[in-house]
Amino acid sequence: MDTFVAAVENVPFVWVMILSGVDTTGIDHFFNAKSVAVYGASATPNSVGQAIIQNFIKPQYTGKIYAVNPKYSSVLGVPCFPTLQEIPHPVDLVVVAVPARITPRVFEDIGAKGTKAAIVISGGFSETGPAGAEIEDEIVAIARRHGIRIIGPNCVGVIDSQTHVDTFFLPEYRCGRPKPSNVANISLVSQSGAFAAAISDWTSELGIGISKIISLGNKCDVDDDDLLCYLGEDPSTQVICFYIEGYDKDKGRTFFETAKTTVLRKPVLVVKSGRGKRARAAASSHTGALAGLDQIADAAYRQSGVIRADNFEHMFDMAKALAMQPPARGDRVLMVTNGGGLGVMTTDALEAMGLAVPSPSPELEEKLKSRLPSYCSWHNPIDVVGDTDAGRYDAVLDEAIKSSEYDIFVVGMLLQTPSLGMDVTNVISNYQRQSGKPFVVVSMGGAFTTKAGEIMELMGTPTYATGEKAAVAASALAEYGRIRYGGEFNRSQ
Amino acid sequence: MQMKTAKKVFETALAEGRTYILENEAKDIMKAYGIPIPAYDTATTAEDAASKAKKIGFPVVLKVLSKDILHKSDAGGVKINLKDEGEVKTAFQEIMDNAVKYGKDKGTKVDLSRGVLISDFADTGTEVIIGVTRDPQFGHALMFGLGGIFVEVLKDVTFRLIPMSEFDAREMVSEIKAAKILDGVRGQPPRDVDALVNVILSVSRMVKENPEIVELDCNPTFIYEKGKGALVIDARILIEETKKTQSPSR
Numbered sequence: 001m002d003t004f005v006a007a008v009e010n011v012p013f014v015w016v017m018i019l020s021g022v023d024t025t026g027i028d029h030f031f032n033a034k035s036v037a038v039y040g041a042s043a044t045p046n047s048v049g050q051a052i053i054q055n056f057i058k059p060q061y062t063g064k065i066y067a068v069n070p071k072y073s074s075v076l077g078v079p080c081f082p083t084l085q086e087i088p089h090p091v092d093l094v095v096v097a098v099p100a101r102i103t104p105r106v107f108e109d110i111g112a113k114g115t116k117a118a119i120v121i122s123g124g125f126s127e128t129g130p131a132g133a134e135i136e137d138e139i140v141a142i143a144r145r146h147g148i149r150i151i152g153p154n155c156v157g158v159i160d161s162q163t164h165v166d167t168f169f170l171p172e173y174r175c176g177r178p179k180p181s182n183v184a185n186i187s188l189v190s191q192s193g194a195f196a197a198a199i200s201d202w203t204s205e206l207g208i209g210i211s212k213i214i215s216l217g218n219k220c221d222v223d224d225d226d227l228l229c230y231l232g233e234d235p236s237t238q239v240i241c242f243y244i245e246g247y248d249k250d251k252g253r254t255f256f257e258t259a260k261t262t263v264l265r266k267p268v269l270v271v272k273s274g275r276g277k278r279a280r281a282a283a284s285s286h287t288g289a290l291a292g293l294d295q296i297a298d299a300a301y302r303q304s305g306v307i308r309a310d311n312f313e314h315m316f317d318m319a320k321a322l323a324m325q326p327p328a329r330g331d332r333v334l335m336v337t338n339g340g341g342l343g344v345m346t347t348d349a350l351e352a353m354g355l356a357v358p359s360p361s362p363e364l365e366e367k368l369k370s371r372l373p374s375y376c377s378w379h380n381p382i383d384v385v386g387d388t389d390a391g392r393y394d395a396v397l398d399e400a401i402k403s404s405e406y407d408i409f410v411v412g413m414l415l416q417t418p419s420l421g422m423d424v425t426n427v428i429s430n431y432q433r434q435s436g437k438p439f440v441v442v443s444m445g446g447a448f449t450t451k452a453g454e455i456m457e458l459m460g461t462p463t464y465a466t467g468e469k470a471a472v473a474a475s476a477l478a479e480y481g482r483i484r485y486g487g488e489f490n491r492s493q
Numbered sequence: 494m495q496m497k498t499a500k501k502v503f504e505t506a507l508a509e510g511r512t513y514i515l516e517n518e519a520k521d522i523m524k525a526y527g528i529p530i531p532a533y534d535t536a537t538t539a540e541d542a543a544s545k546a547k548k549i550g551f552p553v554v555l556k557v558l559s560k561d562i563l564h565k566s567d568a569g570g571v572k573i574n575l576k577d578e579g580e581v582k583t584a585f586q587e588i589m590d591n592a593v594k595y596g597k598d599k600g601t602k603v604d605l606s607r608g609v610l611i612s613d614f615a616d617t618g619t620e621v622i623i624g625v626t627r628d629p630q631f632g633h634a635l636m637f638g639l640g641g642i643f644v645e646v647l648k649d650v651t652f653r654l655i656p657m658s659e660f661d662a663r664e665m666v667s668e669i670k671a672a673k674i675l676d677g678v679r680g681q682p683p684r685d686v687d688a689l690v691n692v693i694l695s696v697s698r699m700v701k702e703n704p705e706i707v708e709l710d711c712n713p714t715f716i717y718e719k720g721k722g723a724l725v726i727d728a729r730i731l732i733e734e735t736k737k738t739q740s741p742s743r
Binding site: 247248249250299 | 626628629630631632634650651652653654657660661
């Protein structure tokens with residue numbers, strides 16, 4: 001067995017948390033708040049204080065919403081109070097959207113009310129200089145005294161697609177909101193608020209199931225480590241994604257330590273910007289993060305079992321596969337396709353990702369020959385050619401799975417040919433479920449293909465529009481297998 | 494015992510206002526951690542140097558030891574391939590003269606009370622570099638790569654955070670682009686990768702136990718053919734400024 005996995009498994013989880021200074025106390029309030037108050041609620045259209053109220057008066061949110069602002073008695077029909085303490089009911093979460101200079105008073109009010117979670121949307125804190133940092137220290141001190149957890153400041157807060165807690169101050173017609181999936185869900189933690197919003201908008205169209213999006217801002221209290229731990233235990237999150245620009249002093253190390261235990265439960269993916277010199281300088285001035293050597297960050301991710309993606313597109317291609325499919329037990333890929341070109345292109349991409357695409361053994365080849373027309377190609381990729389129906393896929397998958405010669409199955413499904421019926425989606429998903437092996441489908445095309453892909457994914461098999469994307473997904477399934485199974489992972493090269 | 498050797502060296506250095514560890518001191522620490530090093534000794538006179546060189550066995554290398562000289566070659570402080578006592582004596586005198594001149598050029602008086610390091614002139618092996626740096630975000634990380642053009646031109650190096658497992662060390666050695674060279678190419682026998690892995694793991698343990706090390710270089714390190722081991726030829730250690738880093742109980 002892989003030595004680092006063995007070493008980590010011997011350490012009780014609580015100890016890891018204590019040693020690394022991780023604290024997940026109270027984080028639940030941010031996502032499961034049954035009553036929310038917006039401090040700085042506003043009657044001014046297009047203001048932050050109004051946009052947040054709007055999110056909570058949508059029918060999906062079933063909890064209670066209160067506005068706090070001495071100027072109004074109601075905002076958009078929501079009762080408005082001069083202070084938090086005057087709200088006659090308990091409040092689980094306070095969203096703070098007032099100028100930085102008055103936040104210390106706001107936090108005294110939160111403490112007096114007994115609320116344990118606050119999201120500070122406002123900027124004007126440590127990101128602006130020493131004066132702002134002083135105010136930030138002040139609210140942290142008040143929060144510590146009262147046991148209040150803080151997300152932010154200088155952030156857009158959180159979206160939970162299941163409880164509909166949504167503090168993104170961006171109107172839905174501009175910034176779409178992601179939906180949860182019945183199959184599996186991804187949660188994303190982002191250092192950048194604008195990116196968190198863009199991802200919310202983008203994933204709302206992608207059809208990827210999202211559980212939570214969290215924008216951390218200045219991380220004055222809740223940080224990457226806390227959320228990594230929390231999401232590691234969160235039953236509605238199957239894959240954890242991070243966008244990181246840099247860490248505070250020694251915070252890369254604590255992330256590394258926390259990740260080592262989390263990756264044994266579920267996959268953790270990271271996009272870390274700042275590979276180049278100029279980008280690093282930009283990241284540093286953006287978030288105040290320290291500039292370190294990128295190769296060291298790379299090594300840390302690899303060593304802890306965090307999968308680093310080159311960009312967001314790759315990260316979500318990987319996350320989708322990892323959310324829906326089990327990790328691979330080895331790196332041997334079988335590709336079956338009804339289009340030769342698709343087979344060649346995808347195989348190229350698979351090899352470039354370091355995966356093995358071995359030929360079937362003579363025994364398996366004999367079996368395939370006996371069940372396929374003579375004009376098919378039974379080397380890997382196996383081409384069942386353009387006039388195929390679902391039956392040839394059935395034959396290939398049946399024999400290949402029985403042979404135990406492959407760890408990952410990549411199925412090319414071109415639906416432009418009328419002979420291939422939609423029953424092929426059943427064949428693929430049935431073999432996936434019965435075998436317990438990871439499957440990835442690649443299906444290039446237009447409207448009909450897109451619909452078929454959606455059906456495929458409803459049945460639990462991730463589907464991609466190009467061979468390259470499918471190869472990225474397959475490589476993530478192998479990579480996570482290597483992380484989970486360590487020395488038992490079958491590496492053929 | 495190992496940690497004690499290290500702590501004593503660091504205390505002496507800091508007391509002298511140095512964050513730079515002299516080569517003999519660095520080698521004392523490494524030796525304590527079981528890192529293979531060519532036989533070495535120190536001497537403060539030409540006579541002493543000659544007799545100690547004889548004990549080590551010729552040929553030898555002489556290097557100046559001074560808190561005021563960080564880059565020994567620049568100060569004319571290195572003489573290699575010395576074949577007998579006569580050559581050692583001459584070399585000793587030349588090194589001392591060069592050091593005095595180096596000091597004069599810089600306008601400082603160079604401390605020469607520590608004399609020189611005498612080291613066995615090791616056979617050339619496959620040259621590798623093992624280095625340690627302390628990253629502000631991730632803490633101590635170890636770098637490994639083949640020496641010469643591989644590191645300078647091709648930047649063919651790989652990193653791991655310290656502490657490392659044997660799995661990490663082996664993965665590191667096999668993942669550099671030029672890894673095949675260690676397997677033996679063009680009719681050369683394979684190199685002693687096990688010995689290399691042991692050096693890497695010992696360095697990792699040494700830094701883990703002595704976190705005040707901020708930079709370390711084993712450059713060059715020679716790897717010989719399988720079964721014949723490895724040798725760290727030159728060692729450089731920098732420690733952080735006087736500041737109690739960790740409580741002694743950790």
